[in-house]
Amino acid sequence: MSDTVGIAPSVRAVPRAGWHVGTVTAAIRETPNATRLEIEVDGWPGNAPGQHLDVRLTAPDGYTATRSYSIASSGDASRVVLAVDKLPDGEVSPFLVDEVRAGDLLEVHGPLGAFFVWRPGGDPRPVQLIAGGSGVVPLYAIAGARAQAGDETPFRLLYSVRTPGDVYFARELEALAGTSAPLRLDLVYTRRAPDGWPTPPRRITRELLEASVVPAAEHPLVYVCGSTGFVERIADWLVEFGHDPRSIRTERYGGT
Amino acid sequence: MSFITRGFSGRSRERDERLPPGQTLVHDFPVLSAGPTPDIDTADWEFTIRTESGSQSWNWDEFMALEIDEVSTDIHCVTHWSKLGTSWRGVSIDTLFEHVETGYDYVMAHSYGGYTTNVPLDELRGGKAWVAFEFDGEPLEPEHGGPARLLVPHLYFWKSAKWVRGLEMMPTDEPGFWEQNGYHLHGDPWKEERYW
Numbered sequence A: 001m002s003d004t005v006g007i008a009p010s011v012r013a014v015p016r017a018g019w020h021v022g023t024v025t026a027a028i029r030e031t032p033n034a035t036r037l038e039i040e041v042d043g044w045p046g047n048a049p050g051q052h053l054d055v056r057l058t059a060p061d062g063y064t065a066t067r068s069y070s071i072a073s074s075g076d077a078s079r080v081v082l083a084v085d086k087l088p089d090g091e092v093s094p095f096l097v098d099e100v101r102a103g104d105l106l107e108v109h110g111p112l113g114a115f116f117v118w119r120p121g122g123d124p125r126p127v128q129l130i131a132g133g134s135g136v137v138p139l140y141a142i143a144g145a146r147a148q149a150g151d152e153t154p155f156r157l158l159y160s161v162r163t164p165g166d167v168y169f170a171r172e173l174e175a176l177a178g179t180s181a182p183l184r185l186d187l188v189y190t191r192r193a194p195d196g197w198p199t200p201p202r203r204i205t206r207e208l209l210e211a212s213v214v215p216a217a218e219h220p221l222v223y224v225c226g227s228t229g230f231v232e233r234i235a236d237w238l239v240e241f242g243h244d245p246r247s248i249r250t251e252r253y254g255g256t
Numbered sequence B: 001m002s003f004i005t006r007g008f009s010g011r012s013r014e015r016d017e018r019l020p021p022g023q024t025l026v027h028d029f030p031v032l033s034a035g036p037t038p039d040i041d042t043a044d045w046e047f048t049i050r051t052e053s054g055s056q057s058w059n060w061d062e063f064m065a066l067e068i069d070e071v072s073t074d075i076h077c078v079t080h081w082s083k084l085g086t087s088w089r090g091v092s093i094d095t096l097f098e099h100v101e102t103g104y105d106y107v108m109a110h111s112y113g114g115y116t117t118n119v120p121l122d123e124l125r126g127g128k129a130w131v132a133f134e135f136d137g138e139p140l141e142p143e144h145g146g147p148a149r150l151l152v153p154h155l156y157f158w159k160s161a162k163w164v165r166g167l168e169m170m171p172t173d174e175p176g177f178w179e180q181n182g183y184h185l186h187g188d189p190w191k192e193e194r195y196w
């Protein structure tokens, strides 16, 4: 039983999680269906790229609802950035997307998760990021941390969105794709592509995936994030292509 | 330190006293995994208990010949969802330990794919845990840990190691994969032992 999954070298490689009160400093429409929240969190210990936090909402009668959200920012800053997609009959996401405004207080618990994390200057392997919809949030944090550190590890992001308007962090990603050690960005549009796009809207197929990711022969570290069904499908195919399952890290957001 | 969130009323008051604090009742079956779902053929499956003095293994057919329990239980995931009254079939850890002697008090559960989670032996014995291979009358799906997973329903569900392939006895409590990555060493949902 010696084939245990490799873990971070130090048992406490990330700051200790705790409950904090955050003040929303900005609530900005990210896409027609999503809001970016910037939150100044009192006592936040900073977070590694790829981590998440829990948001707990409390109703006047004491009822609470808690959900996890990836953090789009990283580093020592006490300001965290989230981006939340509105699920039509969701309990929490419509509230965060439509109701929350600057000045509101939110209870958050974190930073959480020490496995779906990538740090500049560590692992030399090339990195393949694969996102479906809001699943890009932690991957943007990872790609941003690499750029900020001037790290030149080869990076690719395959990002599936419904329409051009649904791209999260569109300008920021474009900027990352234009640096001297660029993030290679491959967008896949599932409902409507931009004018003049070479292919009609389509979902990521097995063939498209194989053609769009760092090949297994180059032993990339792969991060896959999105709805559970998206992650399952993509991760299964990657294993079929010969990627080492232990080099594939996944974050499943829920749904099917 | 809880305070009322401005403007939040919540969807419903589906409060059920079987729900531990901070949990939401779901009717689907969410998935928490750190990597791809392994594909394990029952023909290759083996379950091993390793102790200070040796080991005991069962292949799939031998395992199916053991006494099988029907279990109806609530389950609670650290990611805030719970399911009530789920039904499972599996072999009790008590049954497995009829064949095993050990002086050690702690267990590391090992899974296909390399994941591990730690549980004290006391938390597995006495009708508290099973190796389960059926959910809701069907073979357990790979996404949910099939062909067999540990079922330790009184602890958060990551302790119910998916794709389990063995238990290793240990003299001291050591953190497994999930615990080294931030989850609580023990994981009691009624005390909200989620993270450390």
Ligand SMILES: Cc1cc2nc3c(=O)[nH]c(=O)nc-3n(C[C@H](O)[C@H](O)[C@H](O)COP(=O)(O)OP(=O)(O)OC[C@H]3O[C@@H](n4cnc5c(N)ncnc54)[C@H](O)[C@@H]3O)c2cc1C
Binding pocket: A052, A067, A068, A069, A070, A071, A083, A084, A085, A086, A087, A089, A090, A091, A092, A093, A094, A134, A137, A138, A226, A227, A228, A251, A252, A253, A254, A255, A256, B028, B079
């Ligand atoms: C580690 C982690 C990080 C996350 N990060 C983000 C993030 O950065 N941005 C973000 O928008 N969301 C993120 N999520 C999802 C988030 O936690 C909530 O599940 C989501 O906002 C829905 O909550 P809700 O209360 O609105 O819906 P609920 O009331 O909980 O659910 C409504 C219905 O939608 C289904 N459902 C739940 N999640 C999804 C999904 N992802 N896709 C499709 N259907 C779903 C449920 O099964 C249910 O039937 C993350 C989840 C996890 C586990």
